[in-house]
Amino acid sequence: xxxxxxxxxxxxxxxxxxxxxxxxxxxxxxxxxxxxxxxxxxxxxxxxxxxxxxxxxxxxxxxxxxxxxxxxxxxxxxxxxxxxxxxxxxxxxxxxxxxxxxxxxxxxxxxxxxxxxxxxxxxxxxxxxxxxxxxxxxxxxxxxxxxxxxxxxxxxxxxxxxxxxxxxxxxxxxxxxxxxxxxxxxxxxxxxxxxxxxxxxxxxxxxxxxxxxxxxxxxxxxxxxxxxxxxxxxxxxxxxxxxxxxxxxxxxxxxxxxxxxxxxxxxxxxxxxxxxxxxxxxxxxxxxxxxxxxxxxxxxxxxxxxxxxxxxxxxxxxxxxxxxxxxxxxxxxxxxxxxxxxxxxxxxxx
Amino acid sequence: xxxxxxxxxxxxxxxxxxxxxxxxxxxxxxxxxxxxxxxxxxxxxxxxxxxxxxxxxxxxxxxxxxxxxxxxxxxxxxxxxxxxxxxxxxxxxxxxxxxxxxxxxxxxxxxxxxxxxxxxxxxxxxxxxxxxxxxxxxxxxxxxxxxxxxxxxxxxxxxxxxxxxxxxxxxxxxxxxxxxxxxxxxxxxxxxxxxxxxxxxxxxxxxxxxxxxxxxxxxxxxxxxxxxxxxxxxxxxxxxxxxxxxxxxxxxxxxxxxxxxxxxxxxxxxxxxxxxxxxxxxxxxxxxxxxxxxxxxxxxxxxxxxxxxxxxxxxxxxxxxxxxxxxxxxxxxxxxxxxxxxxxxxxxxxxxxxxxxxxxxxxxxxxxxxxxxxxxxxxxxxxxxxxxxxxxxxxxxxxxxxxxxxxxxxxxxxxxxxxxxxxxxxxxxxxxxxxxxxxxxxxxxxxxxxxxxxxxxxxxxxxxxxxxxxxxxxxxxxxxxxxxxxxxxxxxxxxxxxxxxxxxxxxx
Numbered sequence: 001x002x003x004x005x006x007x008x009x010x011x012x013x014x015x016x017x018x019x020x021x022x023x024x025x026x027x028x029x030x031x032x033x034x035x036x037x038x039x040x041x042x043x044x045x046x047x048x049x050x051x052x053x054x055x056x057x058x059x060x061x062x063x064x065x066x067x068x069x070x071x072x073x074x075x076x077x078x079x080x081x082x083x084x085x086x087x088x089x090x091x092x093x094x095x096x097x098x099x100x101x102x103x104x105x106x107x108x109x110x111x112x113x114x115x116x117x118x119x120x121x122x123x124x125x126x127x128x129x130x131x132x133x134x135x136x137x138x139x140x141x142x143x144x145x146x147x148x149x150x151x152x153x154x155x156x157x158x159x160x161x162x163x164x165x166x167x168x169x170x171x172x173x174x175x176x177x178x179x180x181x182x183x184x185x186x187x188x189x190x191x192x193x194x195x196x197x198x199x200x201x202x203x204x205x206x207x208x209x210x211x212x213x214x215x216x217x218x219x220x221x222x223x224x225x226x227x228x229x230x231x232x233x234x235x236x237x238x239x240x241x242x243x244x245x246x247x248x249x250x251x252x253x254x255x256x257x258x259x260x261x262x263x264x265x266x267x268x269x270x271x272x273x274x275x276x277x278x279x280x281x282x283x284x285x286x287x288x289x290x291x292x293x294x295x296x297x298x299x300x301x302x303x304x305x306x307x308x309x310x311x312x313x314x315x316x317x318x319x320x321x322x323x324x325x326x327x328x329x330x331x332x333x334x335x336x337x338x339x340x341x342x343x344x345x346x347x348x349x350x
Numbered sequence: 351x352x353x354x355x356x357x358x359x360x361x362x363x364x365x366x367x368x369x370x371x372x373x374x375x376x377x378x379x380x381x382x383x384x385x386x387x388x389x390x391x392x393x394x395x396x397x398x399x400x401x402x403x404x405x406x407x408x409x410x411x412x413x414x415x416x417x418x419x420x421x422x423x424x425x426x427x428x429x430x431x432x433x434x435x436x437x438x439x440x441x442x443x444x445x446x447x448x449x450x451x452x453x454x455x456x457x458x459x460x461x462x463x464x465x466x467x468x469x470x471x472x473x474x475x476x477x478x479x480x481x482x483x484x485x486x487x488x489x490x491x492x493x494x495x496x497x498x499x500x501x502x503x504x505x506x507x508x509x510x511x512x513x514x515x516x517x518x519x520x521x522x523x524x525x526x527x528x529x530x531x532x533x534x535x536x537x538x539x540x541x542x543x544x545x546x547x548x549x550x551x552x553x554x555x556x557x558x559x560x561x562x563x564x565x566x567x568x569x570x571x572x573x574x575x576x577x578x579x580x581x582x583x584x585x586x587x588x589x590x591x592x593x594x595x596x597x598x599x600x601x602x603x604x605x606x607x608x609x610x611x612x613x614x615x616x617x618x619x620x621x622x623x624x625x626x627x628x629x630x631x632x633x634x635x636x637x638x639x640x641x642x643x644x645x646x647x648x649x650x651x652x653x654x655x656x657x658x659x660x661x662x663x664x665x666x667x668x669x670x671x672x673x674x675x676x677x678x679x680x681x682x683x684x685x686x687x688x689x690x691x692x693x694x695x696x697x698x699x700x701x702x703x704x705x706x707x708x709x710x711x712x713x714x715x716x717x718x719x720x721x722x723x724x725x726x727x728x729x730x731x732x733x734x735x736x737x738x739x740x741x742x743x744x745x746x747x748x749x750x751x752x753x754x755x756x757x758x759x760x761x762x763x764x765x766x767x768x769x770x771x772x773x774x775x776x777x778x779x780x781x782x783x784x785x786x787x788x789x790x791x792x793x794x795x796x797x798x799x800x801x802x803x804x805x806x807x808x809x810x811x812x813x814x815x816x817x818x819x820x821x822x823x824x825x826x827x828x829x830x831x832x833x834x835x836x837x838x839x840x841x842x843x844x845x846x847x848x849x850x851x852x853x854x855x856x857x858x
Contacts, residue, residue, distance in 0.1 A: 032446075214464025216456065219447075223455055226444030233442040234507065235427030236456050293446035 035339050036287030036299035042332070043306050046313060054316040060184060060192040062312065067194065068178075068263070070308035071201035072097075072256040076279035077286070077300040078208045079252030082245040084283050085212075086224040087292030088136070088143035090246060092128055093253035094275035095154035100124045100257035101267035102158050104174070105166045114173040121261075122254035128154055129250020133243040147246075151276070158269035168265040177262035197259040204252065208297045217241060225292025281329060282307055285336050306332070357382050357417055357514055357546045358434075363402055364411035372398045375412070376572040378565055380515065385537060385547045387557045387578075390567035390590055396550050399567065400517055403548075404429040404436055417514070435508030439520040441500045443492055449503055450474035450488025457510050477506045481536045498529035502536055509540075516540060517548045522556055526626075534560050552648035553829060554583055554852070566590055583852035587646075588845075613637075614673060616806050617689075617775050619658065622667035627653040630666050631832045633825060635775060640797065640807040642821030642838075644814055644847050650830040651810045652694055655777045658808065659691035660684035671775075685718055690768035694780035694810070696757070700764050703753035707743070708734050710752045710763055715770045737766030742792055758789020765796065776800070777808040782816060794820060814844035826850050 050057035076093050083090045104121040108114060128150050135146035168175060177196045184192035212218035220241045223231040232238050261267055286303030288295025310328060314320045320328075358380040365373040373395045380386050388396045401407045403414060405423025414421055416432060423429040426436060443452045453474040458465045474488045483502055492500060501521050508516050518537070522530050537547055537560060551557055557564070558578060566573040566589045573589050581589075615634035623630035628650040635641050643651045656662045658669075660678040669678055671687050678684050684691065693699040701710055712730050719725065725733075734748040741762040743755075752760055761781055768776055778797065782790045797820060801807050811817050817824055824836045826847055833854045836842060 210464055214467075216458055216460075216465070219451065219455060219458060219465070222447060222451075223444045226446035227442070230442040230444050231455075233426050233436070233438070234455055235430040237427075293444070 032294045032343070033287070033296070034343055035336060036296050036302070038336070038339055039286050039299055039302045039306060043302055043309065046306065046309050050309070050313050050316065054313070057312075057316075059190050060186045061190045064191070064193040066305060066308050066312065067198045067201075068180075070304050071195075071197045072260040072263075073275070073278060073282060073304045073308065074201045074301055075204050075252050075256040075259060076275060077282040077304045078204050078297055079249035079256075080276075080279045080283045081208070081286075081288055081295060081297045081300045082212075082221060083143070083249045084280070084288050084290060085221050085292055085295055086242060086245055087228070088242070088245070089147065089280065090129075090132065090249045091144065091147040091276050092132060092150035092154055093249060093256070093279060094272035094277075095151040095158065096125050096128045096250060096253040097257040097260060097272035097275060098158040098267075098269055099128075099154045099161070100254045101261040101271055102161050102166060102269060104257065104261055105168045105267040106161065108168060108172050108174055109166070118174065118258050121258050122251055125250040125252070125254020125257065126247055127250070129247040129253070130243070132250065133246035136246065137239055137242050155269070161269065163269055165266050165268045168261060168267070170265065172265075174258070174262050175265055177258065195263075197262060200255065200259060204255070205297060205301055212297055217244070221245060222293060225289075225294070227293075278307060278329075279304075281333050284333060284340075287336075287340075289340055290337070355418065356380055356415075358403065358548075359415040360399070360403060360412065361415075362412035363399065363409055363414070365398055365402055365407055366410050371570055373402065373570045374572075376567065376570070377575070378403075378572075379575065380546045380548055382514065382546045383541055383544045384562040385541055385549050385560050386563045386565065387549045387551065387561035388567065389557065389564050389586065390573075394567040394590070395570040396567060397519065398570070400436070400519055400548070400550070404434060404517070430511060430513070433512065433514040434517065435511060435513040435515070436517040436519065437501065437504045437508070437521055441497060441504055443500060443504055445491070445493040445500075447492060448489050449478075449486055449492050449495065452492050452503055453477055453488065453506050453510060455507075473510070474506075477509045478503070480509050480539075481506050482539065496529070498525045498532065501525070502533065505536060505540075513545065515546045515548065519550045520552070521549075522551055522553060530556060552646060554586070554646070555829065558583070584845075584848055587848045587852055617658070617669070617671055619667055619669045622654075622657055622664050622669065624653070624657055624662055624664050624666070627662060627830070628657065628827075629831045631825075631827075633658070633832075635806040635808060637774075637806055638801050638804045639823070640801045640809050640821045642817035642824040643808060643810045643827060644817045644824050645827035646851065647812060648829075649827040651812075651827055652779055653830070654825075654827065655691060655779050655808060655810050658684075658775075659689050659777055661691060685714070685771065688772070688774040689777065690714070690771055690773035690775070691777045692764055692768050692779060692781060694783065696760060696764065696783075701752050701760050704751055706749050707738070707752050707755065707763055708748035711737060711748070711766050711770060714767045718771055733770050737763075737770060741766050741796055756789070758793070761789065761793060762796075765793065769800070773805070775806040775808070777810070779810045780812065781809075782811060782813070790816075814847050818842060818844055818847070828854055 047057055056062065079093065080090055100121045103124060104117050107120065108117045132147045132150045135141040135149070136143050180193045180195055182191050182193055186192065212221060220231065220236045220238070223234070223236055224238055224241060228238060260271070282303035283295070283300045284290060284303070285306055286296065286299030286301065288299060307329060310332070311325060314322065314325055314328070356379040358378070360376070360378040363373050363376045363378070376395065376399060378399060388399065390396050398407060402409050405425050405428055416434070421432065423432065429436070444455070447455070450471040454470050459469040459473055460466060461469070471488045475484065478484060478486050478488070481502055483499070483506065486495065486499070492503065505516065521533060525533065541547055549561060561578045563575065563577055564581065564586070565575045566586070568590060613636060616637045617635040620632050621630035622633065631654060633641070633654070643654060645651050653662070657664045658678070660680050660683050663679050669676055676687055678687055678689065702713070708730055711734055712725055715733065716725055731748070738746045738748065743759050743762045743766070752763060755763070765781065782793055794816065797807055797809065809817060809820055818838065822838055824838060824847065825832055826834045826836065828851050834850050836846065
């Protein structure tokens with residue numbers, strides 16, 4: 001026995017046991033965090049560039065608008081982080097927002113209790129997520145196809161309800177979720193403002209972070225993304241977890257519908273077209289591997305903010321046609337995917 | 351050493367798959383504090399028995415008792431919660447996570463705020479120390495350590511769950527001698543703690559080094575349970591491959607031809623080898639000669655064949671073909687040098703099930719010609735006509751999807767595929783595995799005829815009698831090394847090879 005301890009069969013060189021890493025080496029970025037760090041660097045770079053080129057970026061009102069306008073995207077991106085971490089995808093979230101917000105607005109206008117309306121809107125999302133999960137887990141449908149089917153279903157149902165914009169009454173309590181609270185009163189209109197929706201998004205992010213990093217559910221999500229087969233053989237609850245992550249994604253889509261509806265006060269059957277792709281882009285830019293197993297929910301938040309800030313900068317610039325936004329998004333996305341390929345190929349070599 | 355009451359007792363186990371009796375009336379007992387090896391050739395039912403125990407397969411007959419109580423598990427997870435952990439040949443861990451996370455996955459230590467990572471890592475460290483692996487840093491990624499260590503990390507998972515039974519299904523197949531020694535040290539340590547270990551390995555030396563008892567299976571049937579100390583190697587081998595040589599003795603042609611050994615060999619390799627796959631080997635094949643590669647599964651038979659064809663890139667050695675030095679580093683190069691290789695893995699690497707017999711037959715010829723010069727339909731039909739008749743493929747309908755043919759006839763089409771490229775050296779890896787006796791005889795005859803016509807043949811088979819019957823010379827392999835070369839003659843039998851494998855010294 002003692003021979004084994006003295007002569008560890010470690011590694012190619014058979015060198016003595018590696019010393020425990022010093023605190024300093026712990027600080028060195030791990031390979032997995034590299035894409036997320038890159039997202040942070042790009043985000044800071046964009047802020048610096050914007051401040052120099054256009055001015056008035058580093059100020060309270062811009063920060064407030066960035067958070068308020070993108071809280072729904074952050075919530076969607078958090079949901080998709082769970083899904084993509086397992087190696088899956090959820091294409092239905094944009095359409096779920098359409099049906100959920102339409103149902104919500106129409107029922108609120110009929111005089112339903114606003115709390116009941118909000119709960120129902122969220123549950124609609126959960127139901128679509130559950131349906132996707134069941135299709136994927138028990139009928140062996142690929143996540144892409146299952147959630148695509150749910151996307152068409154949700155979009156179709158929304159169109160059957162109404163094809164014209166439905167206005168939420170201005171005095172509806174649901175709109176109070178977007179009440180602007182002045183936190184810091186700056187000069188002129190430069191105030192730090194937050195809304196309950198921003199707080200909702202923040203709570204979602206914190207809860208998701210805790211779930212992913214400090215619960216067995218979260219560890220199972222990472223394990224499934226690493227190798228579903230291994231996770232199964234290690235006796236982890238793979239079936240339950242995979243079902244649950246689609247429910248989480250759907251539920252958060254329902255919540256995003258609440259947030260978005262409260263902000264805009266209008267619901268339409270074409271609301272949210274392509275948002276699932278924005279959310280996926282945010283997750284990828286934030287450093288989550290599309291193949292699953294590696295990524296951070298905070299990265300997805302940064303990813304969503306990168307997309308939001310890009311829109312701000314393009315608006316400020318004025319010379320870039322808005323149509324070019326998607327091209328720039330695509331370009332950034334491409335850079336990040338290439339960066340990930342690099343990381344993955346490096347990992348293979350080690 | 352062994353306690354009186356078995357922790358696992360499987361009696362009269364039978365499992366049937368459609369058309370196959372995978373296990374018939376198999377008994378198996380495992381006692382606390384012993385290493386018990388399950389022996390048998392490929393397809394003997396070792397994996398099936400393990401999967402029956404862990405509930406992956408439902409048993410059709412018999413009973414399973416664990417710690418005295420009848421049990422039936424719904425799967426790996428269920429078995430694990432009852433204290434039966436399995437470690438597979440392929441490391442089943444998540445290499446995107448750290449060592450500690452892998453050890454504790456599903457059993458993390460939880461505190462008030464979810465998982466307490468400090469305690470979780472220290473528990474992982476304790477589990478690793480228990481296996482003498484205290485030098486591993488649990489916070490390093492799993493991918494930073496060698497496969498051998500990963501295998502041990504997988505075993506340490508079993509310790510976290512306080513498993514009473516540990517199943518090790520061919521854990522050593524990708525480890526080198528030192529690493530195996532480390533694994534064995536861990537196994538002995540666990541055995542002394544009273545853990546019952548079920549071990550599967552194809553390496554005889556390892557089996558004799560570690561096991562207390564053996565259970566031998568053959569063709570899904572129970573052969574016997576023995577104390578390792580009371581069964582010597584040649585007895586074990588003959589129990590594994592069976593004594594019924596007679597059934598096939600009438601088949602094929604025992605040609606007794608000899609090849610002029612003074613004539614320079616058509617194919618000659620010196621020091622041909624590849625790290626981790628086979629130690630450097632010298633091998634010559636003359637024109638018109640059948641050279642058999644004999645050895646147990648995992649001895650390096652297939653690996654040598656693949657190196658000769660160029661399917662794997664050799665990293666040592668020199669090859670001459672027809673007197674000139676050549677490099678055969680890819681299948682394309684192999685084909686260009688008129689070497690053909692028929693794989694042992696007929697279903698996955700050989701046939702293309704949904705294509706027709708004709709398409710399967712012409713694919714290698716077409717690949718050689720390149721896509722720019724397609725074979726005309728007339729040429730295709732001529733090829734089909736020629737080989738379907740000469741190899742007696744039934745039904746001789748070139749337009750049938752090949753998956754509808756029996757295994758034996760699929761194998762004939764595959765043989766035809768390579769013959770159509772008009773090779774000068776053909777390497778046949780297990781061409782008769784899993785096919786019925788009639789087709790077997792026909793393929794053996796075809797091989798003999800090819801050699802008569804001047805083709806060089808390398809014949810790989812796990813059936814030693816078949817190798818003896820067909821080959822002029824037999825290269826014997828063991829544990830990825832060449833341990834001898836036998837010139838065939840009337841006095842040579844399968845027993846000769848078995849003795850050679852059994853008596854050959856242990857691995858260095």
